[in-house]
Amino acid sequence: MKYYSLTTPSHKISFQQAVVSGLAPDGGLYMPEYIPELSNEFIGQLPTLSKTDIGFTIARPFVDESIADETLREIVSETIDFDFPLVVLEENVFALELFHGPTLAFKDVGARFLARILRHIAKTIHQEIAVLVATSGDTGSAVAHGFYNVEGIRVVILYPSGMVSALQEKQFSTLGKNIQAIKVAGTFDDCQRLVKQAFQDEELRKTRFLTSANSINIARLIPQTFYYFLAWSQLNTPKQVVFSVPSGNFGNLTAGVLAKKMGLPIRAFVAATNVNDVVPEYLHTNIFKPRASKQTISNAMDVGNPSNFPRLLALYNNDWNYISKEIHGYAFTDAETQTAMLDVFTQKKYVLDPHGAVGYLGLKKYLESTPSAQGIFLETAHPSKFPDVVESAIQQSITLHPSLAGLSHKQIQSISCTSNFSDFKNLLMKH
Numbered sequence: 001m002k003y004y005s006l007t008t009p010s011h012k013i014s015f016q017q018a019v020v021s022g023l024a025p026d027g028g029l030y031m032p033e034y035i036p037e038l039s040n041e042f043i044g045q046l047p048t049l050s051k052t053d054i055g056f057t058i059a060r061p062f063v064d065e066s067i068a069d070e071t072l073r074e075i076v077s078e079t080i081d082f083d084f085p086l087v088v089l090e091e092n093v094f095a096l097e098l099f100h101g102p103t104l105a106f107k108d109v110g111a112r113f114l115a116r117i118l119r120h121i122a123k124t125i126h127q128e129i130a131v132l133v134a135t136s137g138d139t140g141s142a143v144a145h146g147f148y149n150v151e152g153i154r155v156v157i158l159y160p161s162g163m164v165s166a167l168q169e170k171q172f173s174t175l176g177k178n179i180q181a182i183k184v185a186g187t188f189d190d191c192q193r194l195v196k197q198a199f200q201d202e203e204l205r206k207t208r209f210l211t212s213a214n215s216i217n218i219a220r221l222i223p224q225t226f227y228y229f230l231a232w233s234q235l236n237t238p239k240q241v242v243f244s245v246p247s248g249n250f251g252n253l254t255a256g257v258l259a260k261k262m263g264l265p266i267r268a269f270v271a272a273t274n275v276n277d278v279v280p281e282y283l284h285t286n287i288f289k290p291r292a293s294k295q296t297i298s299n300a301m302d303v304g305n306p307s308n309f310p311r312l313l314a315l316y317n318n319d320w321n322y323i324s325k326e327i328h329g330y331a332f333t334d335a336e337t338q339t340a341m342l343d344v345f346t347q348k349k350y351v352l353d354p355h356g357a358v359g360y361l362g363l364k365k366y367l368e369s370t371p372s373a374q375g376i377f378l379e380t381a382h383p384s385k386f387p388d389v390v391e392s393a394i395q396q397s398i399t400l401h402p403s404l405a406g407l408s409h410k411q412i413q414s415i416s417c418t419s420n421f422s423d424f425k426n427l428l429m430k431h
């Protein structure tokens with residue numbers, strides 16, 4: 001399998017090269033040259049297969065033969081070494097819980113896969129790899145934990161000052177060793193821009209092996225297709241299955257579309273967002289208008305210029321009629337999100353996190369017009385990652401997950417930086 005740059009389609013490289021470079025030199029995103037098709041037989045067998053068998057079969061055609069079957073199987077098995085339960089909330093409404101990994105959010109899957117692929121690559125090239133990542137919260141902790149102590153890799157995490165929760169900040173800025181957090185005086189979009197500029201900087205590229213761990217990295221995207229198959233495998237009689245994906249940078253939804261194109265019979269998707277609604281707006285109007293992000297209670301989705309959007313469009317041949325038929329976009333305010341959290345808690349005794357709540361709302365809205373569908377929304381983070389938001393929404397105190405409770409005494413070790421590229425570059429050159 002080769003990968004091509006969306007900006008210059010004739011620029012084709014191998015999987016390993018695409019992983020290490022993150023973005024193409026022209027700033028384009030890498031895409032697989034074709035979408036591998038899985039057999040109906042494989043789809044039919046899903047309920048009887050192990051997680052590792054499912055993940056390995058999906059990943060194999062995407063990954064160079066230079067990574068042997070045995071190695072890839074081990075990478076997949078370590079990556080998804082936790083549960084992905086499908087919880088019934090109402091008739092035809094299921095929550096796919098993606099928060100049972102080490103940092104309690106779905107981003108663990110992509111980060112763990114990428115870290116293990118990079119560990120393998122660093123070993124083969126006998127060179128240290130520097131990983132740059134911008135985070136609005138969960139990416140940082142998933143990447144920090146996924147890469148912590150991984151030999152041959154240094155990680156730099158950029159995050160917007162004052163815009164990630166205290167717990168999230170502690171999750172990624174207290175580890176030390178090969179993990180360095182940088183607190184940027186700016187927004188998440190500024191952090192993403194700094195990362196993009198670093199990749200386009202000749203001098204930086206020359207002096208070190210740079211790569212990205214953001215959802216633009218193809219090695220994060222591929223394993224995210226696994227959980228659509230894992231969800232499917234848990235349905236008794238799958239029919240007209242719809243996935244509602246609470247979205248920010250649209251990596252998760254792009255992975256879902258990949259899963260569908262590989263052969264998983266998904267009827268439709270819901271792109272559910274908070275008030276950062278450039279994609280739902282596009283789906284309604286055929287006008288794509290990126291803008292500055294607004295802060296909300298589902299802060300991991302506060303994105304004004306979604307980085308995976310060009311990939312999503314490419315999967316639909318840049319055809320608005322096609323994409324708007326298959327993906328339904330809905331946006332929700334914080335007040336609507338809080339009400340959903342309270343309602344679901346009162347009626348079902350189920351605690352939604354603010355991101356999953358947006359997915360739930362999107363699904364309910366879709367089901368209003370298509371009640372015969374079976375709906376799955378992605379519960380992307382554990383609610384106790386956002387204790388303040390959750391407690392005020394459900395008017396009840398919650399217990400912290402044990403892995404979070406231990407963080408309060410840890411010391412934050414981040415360095416501060418302006419949102420100016422030359423300041424950031426100086427910092428990088430020094431470290």
Ligand SMILES: *Cc1c(COP(=O)(O)O)cnc(C)c1O
Binds near residue numbers: 139
């Ligand atoms: C990152 C994140 C999202 C958004 O996922 P994208 O792939 O960026 O669309 C949703 N929920 C949580 C909890 C997240 O951390």
